[in-house]
Amino acid sequence: MTRISLSRLHGERVLVVDGDAEQVIDLAALPAYVAGREADAAGPPRWVWDDTARWYPSLLAAGVRVARCQDLRLCHHLLRRAPAVDGRLLDGDGSAHWDRLGPAAAPSHPTLFSADDTAEHLRADREDERQLAAVAGSPEAARLGLLVAAESAGALVAAEMTYAGVPWRLDVHERLLAELLGPRPPRGARPQLLDELVAEVRRSLDSPALNPDSRPELLAALRRAGFEVADIRASTLQAVDHPAIAPLLRYKKLAHLFQTNGWAWVDEWVSGGRFRPSYQPAGSTTGRWSSNGGGALSFPVQVRSAAVADEGWVLVVADVAQLEPRVLAGMSRDRALARAARGADLYQGMVDDGAVATRQDAKLGLLGAMYGATSGESGRMVAGLTRRYPAAFGLVEEAARAGERGQVVRTLLGRGSPALGGTWDESPDAPPADLDDQDRRRRAYGRFTRNFIVQGTGAEWALCWIADLRNRLWRLGGDGPLDARPHLVLFLHDEVVVHAPAALADAVGAELTSAAATAGALLFRELDVDFPLTISVVQSYADAGKPGT
Template sequence: MTRVHLSRLPGERVRVAEGGESSEIDLGDLASYVAGREVDGPRWVWDDTARWYPLLLAAGVRVGRCHDLRLCHHLLRRAPAVDASLLAGPESSLWDRLGPTVPSDPVLFSSDEAEHLEADLEDARQLAAIATSPDASRLGLLVAAESSGALAAAEMTHAGVPWRVDVHEELLTGLLGRRPPRGARPQLLEEAAGDVRRLLSAPGLNPDSRPELLAALRRNGIELTDTRAHSLRSVEHPVVEPLLRYKKLAHLFTTNGWSWIDEWVRDGRFRPSYQPAGSATGRWSSNGGGALSFPVQVRSAAVADEGWVLVVADVAQLEPRVLAGMSGDRALARAARGADLYQGMVDDGAVATRQHAKLGLLGAMYGATSGESGRMLADLNRRYPTAFGLVEEAARAGERGQVVRTLLGRGCPALGAGSWAESPDAPPADLDDQDRRRRSYGRFTRNFVVQGTAAEWASCWLADLRNRLWTLGADGPLEARPHLVFFLHDEVVVHAPAGLADVVAAEIASAASTAGRLLFRELPVDFPLNVSVVRSYAEAGKPV
């Protein structure tokens, strides 16, 4: 496949390199150039998809394949099966520092160090690093899926989630009152704050201030170290109900209120900014808009266009199924056949109840080895020794201070790197006890191998589905065809003409099966989907 390298140059110029030859074109000619070459199916190689692709999409140009050098550089630099010295050379320190493009960044050709990066030089280093790795085929699949995910992310931002501002504003008015002046609380939120002040005999209290709130609670005989909802519910006092109500409404007001609409909804579309592989495990994060923490309260505003529907698909019990596949545990894979893996374990005679299966399996993946989860582990370990042995070995490796890797070769952050602290199992930064640090790191590595491989499966699913959707329906631009509008770890949402809903659902399922075969080869692992065809996202069902 032809690889066409695009590099930024000063003065809104683009360097195009292909087959050892290079030329320059004006930025204004880029879209027409790419559209003309796209018929040959090249792979576009550039520094950051989020910087190049939106410009093309705005001009109505979709590309089929790319290689995102920034994403792949950081992936390969940490991959245990890659000789990192092969990534060193001219400009490599700049690639080390290159971060993701975010919505607040300047336009494509800002005056920064990336203007001097030569895509063909870095691409040659990355290809050599992959080719000489003993895991070359797996790493090749991973970088292709990662880069395709970056294309999907840009397309989802471009197309946007169909959004009814009138529905959203009606919801806000019903829960909070009319939109307040800038800097003020809406009426119903202020009333809840007043109830909290009255019940705590604190007329000047700002309930948004944690120190003030803890002090006021303490003066009323309520000793707490935090103001989380779980902690507040443990207290018997009249202030608990209005305080919990205030916190819920305040969260809605600040995270998805009128200001959120102003910033993130344009032309009837919610346009969040995604960051593929934004976490250490390869899971996506969000650069803006809060797409990955889509609150239930506002989902009713996500409404398909007239004559269109939202096809929402969740994978049932993704991580346990991935564990079965990556470990090669055929007994667990047999239990995973069908819609409910946990019930399959019961039917297999491994445990007495579905709840026991869930507790034991999740305990094995997340390190809950005591209590009820721990009591389930011994029996399950005997029944599924290969699967349980894989996560146990990953945990022991972490406790020894060693890094672990996913099925396709993504490496985890080292114990001393600090970035593994994004895990909820990570210890406080000031913890000095090395034994406890290593045990905590072992819990992180235990889950990393499974969660990271699940992210790889999801990337392959998304990449294949993206191309399948492009072939459906009209010959027009992205928005005229069935298209992805949302992705969250194990869930996709497709905006599609109503008449194509069944076809889209079938393609989603086929893409899931293809992803399973790509990763787990001859081992048959089912990835059943919970599919809903709805007008509003709030109507979609969720997996158990």
């Protein structure tokens, strides 16, 4: 496959390297050039660039969609930390700049490039050669190659989702806010209904100047009323029998809504009927995405009713049931657990297998194994299940031991965990740790590495899923730009939302299912692990059925 690298030069110019052919073109001419090459009879090339978030938004704005890319920043970061990669193959002219490269600024405006002086060091073609050599030279070249491709495809998805946005009904959101909080207050003021709750709490606690957001003040007021509590968590306050508690808890809940997804949030993140958050692919050390603007990965159930499909369109919402336990079955090649994973409910499968008495026990045991529970009900279930599923439970146990020894671990496709004392556990000049403290930290790192291999491999499955889905949705067709066709608008670790013309809802559902099967086969080959989806076709995201398993 043709690889074409793009490097920015000073001025508004771009160096294009296609095999032995080099040319310099104007930035303004880039969309037309890319569109032309995408239409090559021999198939679309792979675009090689420093950072998808820097190049792709302006292409999308010009109506150009690309099929494939290599995101050198993401892949450099990945390969640097991959245990199966010889780091020396990544060293060379300008490689230190790639080591230091951070994520591009959030693409709030699809601006082009900020002029800085690292341009000549970021020759994409040279870094591309090093990355190709690093992958090829690894004993795990096939898996790493897949990971690099999936990571890059994820970056394309992220840019496309920000470009398209989640269809968002301002009127629905504002009606919701008005009902729960009252009319929009002037800047800096508390909404009326929150104010009333504060007044009630103050009255009730006989503290006329109480700031309900202040922990010390709240603790003191409660003490005066005769209640000694250790903290002001909602779950703690629930147990206090005092008339101030009910309005206080309601205040806390609504204040959170006001602050996090209130009018200010709308002003900042919703425009033109679309919610456009910013995603950070591989933003967490496990390879999961994070979101550094808009809170896309954590917008609460409460405001999801405002995510409503356009007229004549629907939202197709799909989530994977018990993704991580299934991934564990696959990566450990535990045939007994994989058998239990046939069908819609893995936990029920374990019950039917006779491994455990109830569904709840199965869930407790599996989650306990993945998170490193050592005590309580969960801890006890782990012991029993280890005998039934030795490969699966042994794998996470081994990862925990490795972490406790200070060793790094890796996901199925080869992403490495950050080293102990590295980015994982940053405390520059920690006070001279005593032995107990040292021990605690090693155990904590062991719990982290235990979870890392599962959460990280789960993230890899999800990347393969959305990468394949992206292409399938494109092939479903329609004419015109990306957002005139069925397209992804949201991705939340194990769940996606597709915005699609109503007539294509069933077809989209079929592609979601096929893409999940493809992802399973890519990661686990012939080992048959099911990844059943719960699919809802809805107008409003709030109506999607979510079995909370």
